[in-house]
Amino acid sequence: MSISGDDDAARRAGAILSIDLGAIAANWRGLRDAGRATGRPVDCAAVLKADAYGTGAAVVGARLAAEGCRHFFVAHIDEGIALRRVLPEPPIYVLNGLLPGTEPDFVEHRLIPVLNHLGQLNVWRAAAQRFNQALDAVVHLDTGLHRLGFSAEDAQVLINERGRLRGLRLALIMSHLVASEETSNPVNGEQLSRFRTFVRAMPGAPTSLANSSGIFLGPDYHFDLLRPGAALYGINPLPGQSNPMLPVVTLRAHILQTRRIDAFQTVGYGGAWRSARPSRIATIALGYADGYFRNLVNRTHVHLAGHSVPVVGRISMDLVTIDTTDVPEADCQPGAMVEVLGPHLTPDDLADHARTNAYEIMTALGRRYYRAYFDGYAGGPAEDAGETA
Ligand SMILES: *Cc1c(COP(=O)(O)O)cnc(C)c1O
Helix, strand or coil: CCCCCCHHHHHHCCEEEEEEHHHHHHHHHHHHHHHHCCCCCCEECEECHHHHHCCCHHHHHHHHHHHCCCCEEECCHHHHHHHHHHCCCCCEEECCCCCCCCHHHHHHCCCEEEECCHHHHHHHHHHHHHCCCCEEEEEEECCCCCCCCECHHHHHHHHHCHHHHCCEEEEEEECCCCCCCCCCCCHHHHHHHHHHHHHHHCCCCCEECCCHHHHCCCHHHCCCEECCCHHHHCCCCCCCCCCCCCCCEEEEEEEEEEEEECCCCEECHHHCEECCCCEEEEEECCCHHHCCCHHHCCCCEEEECCEEEEEECCCCCCCEEEECCCCCHHHCCCCCEEEEEECCECHHHHHHHCCCCHHHHHHCCCCCCEEEEECCCCCCCCCCCCCCC
16 A cells, blocks of 8 residues: 555656555564563654655654654754654754754754754753743763763763753753674673763753664663664664564666677676676666665675576666576566565665665665555555555
């Protein structure tokens, strides 16, 4: 079932990204329940930055709000403004914090800045005075990532001078883990203890430490609010182990043309691939401009009619060539669709082939893909999810 229902746009799209909202909702419920397993009232947010990791922040945000999710994180203020249009009520936190001069925008759209240093705190407190209202704020403590967040010195100033928060409502104290996917990395415990020390010195405010993988480090890491992104979208939070999350995305691309070539012919730019036998090459409608990385050449495959079909020749901006010689000709006519991501090849698998992680694969998913939303979880993922009949 298509929820988006724009049949014409689907028909014109070279590739269709099917997104299982039911699976995202089930993944969210699973993480929330993991947080509640010990009986503490741990809440579960949703991280919707980078357009919900390529899946569509507005649609996913609305679906998760309907599911009971009450806290949403984005990276940029403009992501927050866009999300506010579909989520009028719940808190939306902006991880990148305050850019100079953006305080009125935060106030107007009721967005909550994640304050990353004392300078931002001062600006936000001044804004509270100027707008004559108590403004919500998040204090982000750097416990070792050394990227964003209050330094140990800034944190100590805040502990000593609580008046610096006057006029603000401390909605959350948070930190972010360096290597949560490495369960035995000692940095996890070190960050946990730094975070605990700070939280004890600043009692009263809700607290948050765990991203997706952090949730699987156990209840010590859960605090009051879980902050998963990746796992919601089916990315494996436990690299090297079997994936506890439901798959969310399927990507299928049209075959535009097929051709027979003789042995020892080259395919694609630079003549970088040469056929070893008479071959049948199919050209499909996606390329590096859609986030199908150039370094995937000769390293990955797509699926077609039960066959694993190698990607051959350089990847172009808009096109990819595949060697369909071993697939029955009837199955690879122009107009047929090949599976680029899905049950046979997950974003984690493709990330391995591209020597990156699934986060990069997902957030690079092309804007030219037609996004077909469906709710396949209740009855099991629909085979023809991408069709919008
Ligand atoms: C991106 C991000 C998250 C979500 O991380 P995942 O690993 O995708 O679950 C949580 N917290 C912060 C600060 C982030 O930047």
